Amino acid sequence: MGGQKIIKSVAIIGAGPAGAVTAAAFEAEKYFDHIRVFERRETAGGTWIYDRDPGSVPLHLRPGKLPLDIDPPLDLPDRLPAITAPSQQERFSKTPVYESLMTNVPDIAMSFSDLKFAYGPFAPHYIPRQYVENYFSSHHADDFLVLNTTVEDLSRQPPTATAGRSPPWKLTLRQYDPLRKADVWWEETFDAVVLANGHYSVPYVPRVKGLDEYIQRFPGRVTHSKPYRSPLPYSGKKVLVIGNSASGIDITKELLGSAQLPVYQSRRSKSRWDGDTAPDGIEWKPIIEEYRSDGRIVFADGTYLDDVDHVIYCTGYLPSFPFWNEKANGRPLWDYASQKIVKGYWHTFFQDFENLGIVGLPRALTFRSFEYQAIALARLFSGRASAQLPQVQEQERWEREREARTKRDRKRFHDIPWETGENLKYLGGLFDIAGLGTLTGEGMIPPVLSKELIWAYENLRRYKPPTNDKGGDHSRGGSKASEQKGEDEDGDWAMVGPDSISL
Numbered sequence: 199m200g201g202q203k204i205i206k207s208v209a210i211i212g213a214g215p216a217g218a219v220t221a222a223a224f225e226a227e228k229y230f231d232h233i234r235v236f237e238r239r240e241t242a243g244g245t246w247i248y249d250r251d252p253g254s255v256p257l258h259l260r261p262g263k264l265p266l267d268i269d270p271p272l273d274l275p276d277r278l279p280a281i282t283a284p285s286q287q288e289r290f291s292k293t294p295v296y297e298s299l300m301t302n303v304p305d306i307a308m309s310f311s312d313l314k315f316a317y318g319p320f321a322p323h324y325i326p327r328q329y330v331e332n333y334f335s336s337h338h339a340d341d342f343l344v345l346n347t348t349v350e351d352l353s354r355q356p357p358t359a360t361a362g363r364s365p366p367w368k369l370t371l372r373q374y375d376p377l378r379k380a381d382v383w384w385e386e387t388f389d390a391v392v393l394a395n396g397h398y399s400v401p402y403v404p405r406v407k408g409l410d411e412y413i414q415r416f417p418g419r420v421t422h423s424k425p426y427r428s429p430l431p432y433s434g435k436k437v438l439v440i441g442n443s444a445s446g447i448d449i450t451k452e453l454l455g456s457a458q459l460p461v462y463q464s465r466r467s468k469s470r471w472d473g474d475t476a477p478d479g480i481e482w483k484p485i486i487e488e489y490r491s492d493g494r495i496v497f498a499d500g501t502y503l504d505d506v507d508h509v510i511y512c513t514g515y516l517p518s519f520p521f522w523n524e525k526a527n528g529r530p531l532w533d534y535a536s537q538k539i540v541k542g543y544w545h546t547f548f549q550d551f552e553n554l555g556i557v558g559l560p561r562a563l564t565f566r567s568f569e570y571q572a573i574a575l576a577r578l579f580s581g582r583a584s585a586q587l588p589q590v591q592e593q594e595r596w597e598r599e600r601e602a603r604t605k606r607d608r609k610r611f612h613d614i615p616w617e618t619g620e621n622l623k624y625l626g627g628l629f630d631i632a633g634l635g636t637l638t639g640e641g642m643i644p645p646v647l648s649k650e651l652i653w654a655y656e657n658l659r660r661y662k663p664p665t666n667d668k669g670g671d672h673s674r675g676g677s678k679a680s681e682q683k684g685e686d687e688d689g690d691w692a693m694v695g696p697d698s699i700s701l
């Protein structure tokens with residue numbers, strides 16, 4: 199890799215924050231002849247695009263099913279280029295952003311090192327969207343964007359006859375043409391590909407006894423946080439929220455001003471923001487054991503609820519790569535049993551595809567960590583990396599050992615905790631690969647992890663920490679152990695002790 203193989207053309211899949219910084223890093227190398235960013239939406243922005251109309255997600259809820267089932271590949275036309283009737287298949291391309299959504303990571307970590315957010319430390323959802331769009335333009339990477347275009351297939355091609363070139367990648371692309379009311383299909387081939395397609399599109403709903411039948415018997419009653427936009431449709435209704443992470447906590451809290459009280463919240467685990475008892479207006483429930491045919495919902499402790507008007511699953515998302523052609527590429531890309539990429543290295547590289555990369559996957563330092571990944575990939579693909587990747591055997595060992603360790607500790611493979619110092623090691627590894635670029639200024643330089651950033655990340659929280667033991671304030675921001683040291687004038691964010699790091 200890097201140096202041995204010649205890469206001149208690069209396709210980036212997705213124009214969210216990860217795609218934006220990847221495009222900028224590849225442009226900055228001044229080495230590649232052809233860079234394209236394929237984005238299925240009408241603009242750059244990724245998750246941060248706000249869709250007032252959430253579309254038809256509730257119709258596609260299938261408990262326990264994986265994206266392989268609910269977000270399958272489209273049938274490709276037999277011959278390309280082609281023009282076909284528009285596909286009606288759900289692609290989950292709308293975003294989960296709701297009206298009141300605010301960022302929950304301080305702007306210094308949620309921005310790239312060379313451009314600030316318009317304001318912070320926390321901001322409404324349109325600020326990151328504007329930021330991502332602007333980031334493309336300020337890096338002269340807006341030219342690379344091919345919008346309204348979905349990558350429907352990614353297949354590795356046979357080796358070329360040209361010495362020093364890895365087998366290229368063929369992308370099959372689909373663009374809806376509103377004038378002809380048709381899908382236009384074509385193919386393009388690239389020396390390398392970077393996946394920046396995001397991982398919060400396809401909603402996950404767990405399998406629960408009786409839930410399939412309940413969804414059929416009471417149409418529209420069960421939904422997911424993905425299409426949630428505001429508490430208005432829930433006014434005066436009896437609502438049960440499932441999940442106790444960011445979406446579950448935010449939505450439960452927002453419903454307090456609108457829904458019938460109490461709002462019920464089913465928690466599988468205690469969150470680090472929970473006190474010993476539920477906040478006023480909320481009743482905690484354990485996980486659901488069964489949905490009965492008469493509409494009764496029975497919980498693991500034997501208690502039950504009747505006549506629930508709405509059940510909102512805030513149970514997260516699963517990554518989906520419907521464009522990955524498993525047959526052509528010889529193996530799957532994602533292992534749903536272990537929740538990890540297959541044959542990956544350092545959450546960014548691939549052991550068996552030296553001209554493929556992925557940016558944006560790990561839960562680390564959000565946008566800022568994508569910057570390190572993007573620069574390391576740009577440097578490797580331009581052949582200017584300061585350090586090469588280790589031998590494949592070493593990469594395999596890394597994957598094997600991490601999988602064993604994360605399974606043993608019941609952690610997720612791609613979660614990189616801050617508290618243990620692992621983030622520093624992870625970013626340091628990417629920093630070492632990238633190095634400084636050239637003497638004459640080609641290439642972005644991986645940023646320092648400044649004391650200011652570390653302080654903000656460890657101390658600024660979107661919500662005030664609890665001031666007493668009464669169930670915390672049921673918001674993200676401080677555990678019982680945290681200490682409130684201050685807040686802004688509006689009182690809508692807080693400084694807390696470093697013992698309450700959480701994202």
Ligand SMILES: Cc1cc2nc3c(=O)[nH]c(=O)nc-3n(C[C@H](O)[C@H](O)[C@H](O)COP(=O)(O)OP(=O)(O)OC[C@H]3O[C@@H](n4cnc5c(N)ncnc54)[C@H](O)[C@@H]3O)c2cc1C
Pocket residue numbers: 211212213214215216217236237238239243244245246291294295300301302303308347348349350394395396397398521557558559564565
């Ligand atoms: C409700 C919610 C709130 C969040 N809040 C925060 C927060 O406060 N702070 C924070 O740091 N993070 C937050 N996140 C995480 C958020 O996803 C990241 O901030 C960031 O957007 C991830 O960037 P990304 O570029 O990897 O993915 P995305 O932003 O998801 O962008 C991926 C892009 O790829 C495109 N794409 C996908 N498949 C294809 C295809 N086949 N062809 C063409 N284009 C494709 C998508 O349309 C999308 O535009 C939140 C996530 C959710 C769901």
Ligand SMILES: NC(=O)c1ccc[n+]([C@@H]2O[C@H](COP(=O)([O-])OP(=O)(O)OC[C@H]3O[C@@H](n4cnc5c(N)ncnc54)[C@H](OP(=O)(O)O)[C@@H]3O)[C@@H](O)[C@H]2O)c1
Pocket residue numbers: 299300301302303398404405423440441442443444445446448465466467485512513514515701
């Ligand atoms: N800016 C913001 O304010 C904001 C708002 C919403 C979301 N987000 C971000 O969006 C991303 C997704 O967040 P999310 O809250 O939607 O999803 P998530 O973080 O993946 O959380 C999923 C929740 O569902 C629960 N769950 C999963 N399977 C379950 C099952 N079988 N039974 C019962 N409960 C189950 C989990 O419980 P366990 O904890 O036990 O696994 C967890 O509480 C995160 O990065 C988050 O930070 C940000």
